[in-house]
Amino acid sequence: MSRWKVITVLLVPILAAGTLPAQSYPGSYLYYSAAGNVVTIHADTSALRLGFYKPNIVRVDYMPDSSAAFPPSLVVIPDSNRQAGVTVTDGDSTLTLATSSLNVICHKFPLRLTFYDSANRLLTGEPPAGGLIRYGSE
Secondary structure, eight states: OOHHHHHHHHHHHHHHHTTSOOEEOOOSEEEEEEETTEEEEEESSOEEEEEEEETTEEEEEEESSTTSOOOOOSSOOOOTTOOOOOEEEEOSSEEEEEOSSEEEEEETTTTEEEEEETTOOEEEEOOTTTOOOEETTO
8 A cells, every 4th residue: 555545544534533523511400490291401501301291201302502492292292181290309419300100310410311110220321421412513
């Protein structure tokens, strides 16, 4: 392989990486608000909205700009008469959202979510080191 091909092969990934969007994090927890089956968690400049459709179904929306409107679901039509029975417990380092089927733990610093079933078995969660990540500006 010629010297120029080697240099080209090595430089192309480096140059392409410079055009990738940057990662951004939502920041640290500020406060929450609750209305019916919806809990909105506000961070430094962003917000998370957790909408509980049933005790075992939750929709999570992340808005990089906390003043932006959350988009409606094109798939699920929420039943405003049906209550999921969400209880919120605000602790020093966590915010716990609980129904009869789910426990959602919101770690405050950095902001990240962990989901457990009613038997306290881990369903899914974000890594402790980073939490939520947003790529780019979209």
